[in-house]
Amino acid sequence: MTIDEAATELARMYHQGIPNREQALSVHLCGITFATQLDGxxxxxxxxxxxxxxxxxxxxxxxxxxxRYVETKKAEA
Known part of the structure; x- marks a missing residue:
């Protein structure tokens, strides 16, 4: 994953969190989901x-x- 691809995904996840005021949560989730790709x-x-x-x-x-400590799961509708 390039830094531009990562930035696109981060921006998408951040903006997805805006309606529920969950931007920080969305950024944490991005870090969890793409931890190995973001390393370095x-x-x-x-x-x-x-x-x-x-x-x-x-x-x-x-x-x-x-x-290292958590797994993601699908959000319930």
């Missing part, structure tokens, strides 16, 4: 390219760290 990427630059505040780089890292 400059996270501040990733946030900038995604068009979200640069301080979300910390939230991406939190998700990446959580990836």
């Amino acid at each position: 990427m400059p996270l501040k630059e990733l946030a900038t390219r995604a068009g979200i505040p640069v301080n979300y780089a910390t939230e991406i890292r939190k998700g990446m760290n959580l990836a």
Whole structure:
């Protein structure tokens, strides 16, 4: 995954969280889902390219760290 592909996915997930005010949750989930692909990427630059505040780089890292301990599941409708 390139940084531009990651930025596109991060932006999509961030904006998906806006209606329920779950942007941080969505950024954590992005970090969990793509932890291995994001490893080694400059996270501040990733946030900038995604068009979200640069301080979300910390939230991406939190998700990446959580990836070792959690599994994602489908949201119930």
